[in-house]
Amino acid sequence: MFVLSEEHQAIREAVRAVAEAKVAPYAAQVDEEARYPREAHDALVAADFHAPHVPEEYGGAGADALATVLVIEEVARVCVSSSLIPAVNKLGSLPVILGGDETLKKNYLSRLAAGEGFSYCLSEPDAGSDAANQKTRAVRDGDHWVLDGTKRWISNAGESAFYTVLAQVDPAQRSKGITAFVVEATDEGVSFGAPEKKLGIKGSPTREVYLDAVRIPEDRIIGDVGQGFALAMQTLDHTRITIAAQAVGVAQGALDYALGYVQERQQFGKPISDFQGVQFMLADMGMKVEAARQLTYAAAGRSERGDDDLTFFGAAAKAFASDTAMQVTLDAVQLLGGYGYTRDYPVERMMRDAKITQIYEGTNQVQRIVMARQLLAGVQSTL
Numbered sequence: 498m499f500v501l502s503e504e505h506q507a508i509r510e511a512v513r514a515v516a517e518a519k520v521a522p523y524a525a526q527v528d529e530e531a532r533y534p535r536e537a538h539d540a541l542v543a544a545d546f547h548a549p550h551v552p553e554e555y556g557g558a559g560a561d562a563l564a565t566v567l568v569i570e571e572v573a574r575v576c577v578s579s580s581l582i583p584a585v586n587k588l589g590s591l592p593v594i595l596g597g598d599e600t601l602k603k604n605y606l607s608r609l610a611a612g613e614g615f616s617y618c619l620s621e622p623d624a625g626s627d628a629a630n631q632k633t634r635a636v637r638d639g640d641h642w643v644l645d646g647t648k649r650w651i652s653n654a655g656e657s658a659f660y661t662v663l664a665q666v667d668p669a670q671r672s673k674g675i676t677a678f679v680v681e682a683t684d685e686g687v688s689f690g691a692p693e694k695k696l697g698i699k700g701s702p703t704r705e706v707y708l709d710a711v712r713i714p715e716d717r718i719i720g721d722v723g724q725g726f727a728l729a730m731q732t733l734d735h736t737r738i739t740i741a742a743q744a745v746g747v748a749q750g751a752l753d754y755a756l757g758y759v760q761e762r763q764q765f766g767k768p769i770s771d772f773q774g775v776q777f778m779l780a781d782m783g784m785k786v787e788a789a790r791q792l793t794y795a796a797a798g799r800s801e802r803g804d805d806d807l808t809f810f811g812a813a814a815k816a817f818a819s820d821t822a823m824q825v826t827l828d829a830v831q832l833l834g835g836y837g838y839t840r841d842y843p844v845e846r847m848m849r850d851a852k853i854t855q856i857y858e859g860t861n862q863v864q865r866i867v868m869a870r871q872l873l874a875g876v877q878s879t880l
Contacts, residue, residue, distance in 0.1 A: 501567075508564050512571040515544050516579075524576035527700035528846050531692070533656055534700045537579035541572070542612040548586040552594075555606035562735070562800040566742040566793060573746025574753075577850035578700025580746060582614070584739040585652045585701070588858075589615030591732045592661045592677050596720030605659055605679060614657035618648035618680075618706055619729055625650075626863050629672040629726060633708060635664035642678065642718070644686075644711040650857070654704035655689040658682050662708070663725050670723065677725035679717045686711035697849035734811045735800045737858050741793040741814035744822035744854040748786045751829035751847045755779070758833055769832075778832060782825045789818035809871035816864035819854035826851040 501509070519540035527534045541547040550565045551557025560568070565587060573580035590609050593601055609615050624630040633646025644664050651660070660680045667674030680687060690705035720728055756779065759770040769775050796814035799807045826848035830837035837844050855861050871877060 505563060505567060508560070509567045509571060511544070512546055512568050513574075515540055515546065516572050516575045520572060520579050521575035524579070524700075525840070525843065525846065527576065527578055529840070531694075531699040533653075533702060534576065534579045534582075537572070537576060538582055541579070541582055546572070547582050547612065548590070548609050548615070549583060550587045550594075551590070551606050551610045555602060556610035557606065558610075561797075562738065563794060563797040566738060566797045569739050569742040570746040570749070570790075570793075573743040574750040576700070577743055577747050577847070577853075578698045580743050581652055581698060581701040584736070584743060585617065585657070586615050587739055588652075588732065588736045589617040589657065589659065589661050591735060592617075592719050592725075592728045593679065595731055596677070596724060596728045600716065601679065601719065608658070613659065614653055615659045615661070616651055616653050616657035616706075617732075618651055618660050618662040620650045621647060622649050626860060628729065629675070631663055631665040631675050633662065633664040634668075635666045635676055635678065637666075637715075638712070640715050641712050642715060644678065644680065644708045644713065646708050648706040648708070650693075650703055651706050652701055652703055652857075654706050655682075655692075655702055660687075660706060661719065662706075663729055666722060672726040673723050675726040675729070676722050677719035677728050678713060679719060680708070680711060680713060684711050684713060696852055697846070698853050733858055734808050737811040737815040737864075738793060738796045738800055740854050740858050741789070741796065741811075741818035744815075744818035744851065745786065745790045745793055747847050747851050747854075748782075748789065748818075748822040748825040751826045751844050751851075752779075752782050752786055754842075754844055754847075755782070755829040755832045758836075775832065778828050782828055785821040786825060789814075789821040793818055806871070806877050809868055809877050812859075812864040812867040812871075815854075815858065816861045816868070819851070819861060822851040822854055823848075 520537040523536045545558045546568050549558045549560035549568050553559035569580050569584050635642045635644050662678050662680045665674050666676050686709040688707045693703040760768050762769045793814045796810040799810045829844040836842050
């Protein structure tokens with residue numbers, strides 16, 4: 498049976514304490530006002546939980562993949578919007594970790610560790626599931642590159658200081674012409690659209706990023722010219738697991754709240770937790786959450802080791818955990834009845850927040866394509 502090490506258990510307890518004291522009290526207000534969770538941001542930075550994956554040599558906590566999952570899970574348990582702070586910081590900076598040279602790492606990872614955010618610019622108006630269909634162009638101009646294009650659905654855009662931007666340098670090469678660059682929010686020609694009006698995760702701003710003749714030095718290329726798409730896909734193999742962690746967290750939060758409610762709510766002279774129909778719902782919820790958690794932790798182990806079956810496990814954890822989160826949060830609303838349908842109780846927010854985990858970093862339909870291809874290629878192992 499899988500058991501967390503004492504160190505990992507201590508990390509969970511430490512993050513839960515911060516989340517309950519400094520994040521949870523503002524979660525409803527952040528959602529209601531659709532504002533960035535500044536209180537959570539400051540608390541996570543102070544505790545070094547905002548980007549725990551950054552290696553120690555760059556000033557970070559040096560957390561492994563499982564510890565990073567635990568941070569995201571525990572924050573998402575009380576506020577999914579706030580859990581996007583560590584999740585997006587890993588997504589945005591992982592290409593630098595995987596493919597950047599030492600100068601790039603020292604510059605940007607140290608600043609990330611100090612509290613500056615890092616977003617990821619892959620999606621475009623015509624490049625969602627078809628991520629290779631990049632229209633953003635990068636043209637060499639001496640020892641600089643000039644970027645032009647629009648990125649869409651960018652999490653924490655406008656809040657982050659840095660952006661990993663995928664751009665096409667040679668359209669004839671399609672995916673092999675895509676190159677990754679670090680763009681700074683202060684670069685001339687960078688601007689942001691209005692925040693999207695969303696169903697959930699309202700505290701994490703989602704904006705378009707506009708690149709209008711953005712001129713950046715050549716030393717901000719991540720890896721080699723033409724390596725960008727491979728880095729982007731490799732990044733997603735690892736970071737899909739952070740979405741699974743979000744899903745496990747919000748599902749656990751909904752289950753915890755529902756468990757407390759059904760033991761207090763009286764109908765027909767006794768708590769509704771005494772009714773077998775309610776007990777069956779709770780049993781299914783608990784079973785699915787634990788299955789999702791174990792799959793997510795197993796995937797995190799593969800991420801840390803770089804196992805050959807990481808692609809399968811990352812996709813499987815993301816798809817299963819997010820489907821679980823959607824079902825469990827729906828059931829939590831059902832268990833609360835009319836109360837669950839109001840904003841006076843947190844489960845309707847959790848239900849709205851859970852939905853995005855089935856969509857971003859690759860829809861669950863795309864995850865099933867990924868898994869099937871891995872199975873057909875014989876790339877899968879047993880737990």
